[in-house]
Amino acid sequence: MFVLVAIIQASSGLGIIFLVLLHSGKGGGLSDMFGGGIGAQTAGSTVVEQNLDRITIVTALVFAFTTIALGLMF
Numbered sequence: 001m002f003v004l005v006a007i008i009q010a011s012s013g014l015g016i017i018f019l020v021l022l023h024s025g026k027g028g029g030l031s032d033m034f035g036g037g038i039g040a041q042t043a044g045s046t047v048v049e050q051n052l053d054r055i056t057i058v059t060a061l062v063f064a065f066t067t068i069a070l071g072l073m074f
Contacts, residue, residue: 002073009066012059019056024049 012063015059
């Protein structure tokens with residue numbers, strides 16, 4: 001059980017890093033390379049950015065819960 005939770009935590013940690021890098025900052029980010037920045041200046045937040053936000057939040061919650069689970073296992 002410990003190994004499974006540790007694998008989930010490691011993969012979600014790497015996923016958080018990747019997803020945060022995809023977010024556009026003040027000057028644009030890596031998401032501009034994949035079409036996330038198209039029309040963002042005129043329309044505000046695009047559907048791609050909203051979905052990216054949701055996926056990032058879910059990944060962060062998975063990371064938080066696995067951190068708590070690993071802490072409770074010891």
